Amino acid sequence: MMRDFVAGLPKAELHLHIEGSLEPEMLFALAERNGVAIPFATVDDVRAAYDFSNLQDFLDIYYQGMGVLLTEQDFYDLTAAYLARAAADNVRHVEIFFDPQGHTARGVAFGTVIGGITRALDDAAITSRLIMCFLRHLSEDEAEATLDEALPYLARIDGVGLDSSEAGHPPAKFARVFARARGLGLKLVAHAGEEGPADYVIEALDVLDVDRIDHGNRALEDEGLVARLVDEGVCLTVCPLSNLKLCVVEEMGLHPLRVMLDHGLKVTVNSDDPAYFGGYVNANYVAVAEALGLGRADLAVLARNSFEGAFLGAEERARYL
Ligand code: HPA
Ligand code: ZN
Numbered sequence: 001m002m003r004d005f006v007a008g009l010p011k012a013e014l015h016l017h018i019e020g021s022l023e024p025e026m027l028f029a030l031a032e033r034n035g036v037a038i039p040f041a042t043v044d045d046v047r048a049a050y051d052f053s054n055l056q057d058f059l060d061i062y063y064q065g066m067g068v069l070l071t072e073q074d075f076y077d078l079t080a081a082y083l084a085r086a087a088a089d090n091v092r093h094v095e096i097f098f099d100p101q102g103h104t105a106r107g108v109a110f111g112t113v114i115g116g117i118t119r120a121l122d123d124a125a126i127t128s129r130l131i132m133c134f135l136r137h138l139s140e141d142e143a144e145a146t147l148d149e150a151l152p153y154l155a156r157i158d159g160v161g162l163d164s165s166e167a168g169h170p171p172a173k174f175a176r177v178f179a180r181a182r183g184l185g186l187k188l189v190a191h192a193g194e195e196g197p198a199d200y201v202i203e204a205l206d207v208l209d210v211d212r213i214d215h216g217n218r219a220l221e222d223e224g225l226v227a228r229l230v231d232e233g234v235c236l237t238v239c240p241l242s243n244l245k246l247c248v249v250e251e252m253g254l255h256p257l258r259v260m261l262d263h264g265l266k267v268t269v270n271s272d273d274p275a276y277f278g279g280y281v282n283a284n285y286v287a288v289a290e291a292l293g294l295g296r297a298d299l300a301v302l303a304r305n306s307f308e309g310a311f312l313g314a315e316e317r318a319r320y321l
Helices: 002-008 024-034 043-049 055-068 072-088 110-123 140-156 171-183 198-206 217-221 223-232 240-245 257-263 281-292 296-308 314-320
Strands: 011-017 091-098 127-135 159-163 187-192 212-215 235-238 266-269
Touching: 002 281, 002 296, 011 072, 011 212, 011 235, 011 266, 011 281, 011 296, 024 043, 024 055, 024 072, 072 091, 072 110, 091 110, 091 159, 091 314, 110 127, 110 140, 127 140, 127 187, 140 171, 159 171, 171 187, 171 198, 187 198, 198 212, 198 217, 198 223, 217 223, 217 257, 235 257, 240 281, 257 266, 257 281, 257 296, 266 281, 266 296, 281 296
Parallel strands: 011 091, 091 127, 127 159, 159 187, 187 212, 212 235, 235 266
Antiparallel strands: none
């Protein structure tokens, strides 16, 4: 059975926002533990609110949800729960995004956030990297200030990324801060081509010099760009259930993943914000496999791509590939 084959494949997850792994049950538990009011009476009420028409609909609820995260233990519990869930899906390596500005803006210290996340990463059996995202609806100066705050913790931060509202916030807005991050030895990624145009993917490559593209769906609108992504072997971290829930695709049968594979793009399958989009990594593989008729060979390519696109050292590469 397809489900068993997917479950048996060792995988890496390269596109996962840790705040997006906050399940409704933990949302309630932390709201109670911290005395934070939430506008929901039951877990079913919460799930009913997860009905999105676009990225911004989701982001409004996502930033509200993370308001229950206050202490180092909260960030530990959140991360530990995700890591256990990922391990259950036979994920061997994870590259986790976090959104420090979503927390420091509420008065939670940068050190509290990164302390809890890294303590959970250190306790886990699977290997990991940590990627700090800048919120693109905020200014580049605010991203610069966030990078300043991260300086004491750079030993624990492997890369920077760019997330939040894409339309109207092109990658070039963050040219300076990405160049500084590169100078600090950090890996670079950016969400591009989820709702924004193919030109944003080109800008992420040319202006930011990113090592991977997160999503990249709309790159398919530009033939020359597709040829370049294939030629340069750029990894795309695609998120099928996210795309469905945020109406980036109308139905899973219309998801571009098969077309991407057929072009020879280095695509991977990831869960993005699994607590909000209805499934962890295996559920994402199964959903596209069923809707697009992917076979075992395709699924094995996707899993292999996930390790090839990961920021692994030589010893880990040898272990996983
Ligand atoms: N897109 C942009 N920003 C995000 C996402 C996403 O899918 N998830 C969390 N922040
Ligand atoms: Zn994302």
